[in-house]
Amino acid sequence: MNCPACGEIFVKNQFRDVCGNCWKEQEQAYDVVSKYMRKRENRAATILQVVEATGVDEELILRFVKTGRLQIAQFPNLGYPCDKCGSIIREGRICGSCAAKMREELDQFNKEEERKKQIQRNPTFFSKKS
Incomplete structure (x- = not known):
């Protein structure tokens, strides 16, 4: 199938819905967001504050929240629409x-x-x- 992020053809599997290159980029973005959110002073940040501070796309951060990669129980101001x-x-x-x-x-x-x-x-x- 074509990667929804970049359009490159890849073999879709049950673990990834994007190509290998985009998956690596998403993992790097997750690391950036995760490191930012682990800091005590950033735990009360909203989605928009996280986007501004990390430069990671809001849609990707929402996906991290929806899939449970970012546990919203630890971050009181995070949510999704x-x-x-x-x-x-x-x-x-x-x-x-x-x-x-x-x-x-x-x-x-x-x-x-x-x-x-x-x-x-x-x-x-x-x-x-x-």
Whole structure:
């Protein structure tokens, strides 16, 4: 497949989704970010502060957080965007408010489906009065 970062052709495997050269660059970037975050005074840094201080792309840092390479339990101001609305979260794929909205929509859908089944089981016939 083609590397999503540089376009070079490579053999994709279960451990890497980029070519060998890009993987090495990502590992070097991880080392830079990791060293920066290990310093006590930097542990409260936000994503933007880490980007500015290290020069590593925000998307790559977010990938480190999402994959668990950077443990956010140790860094209170790190998080990643909700897949639905983009607000910063620290666990899962969507924030609490989006999850609640999705539950409401699912409940409403289930009620509508149940109503449709009820109508099919008990059809109502109307006659025209002359």
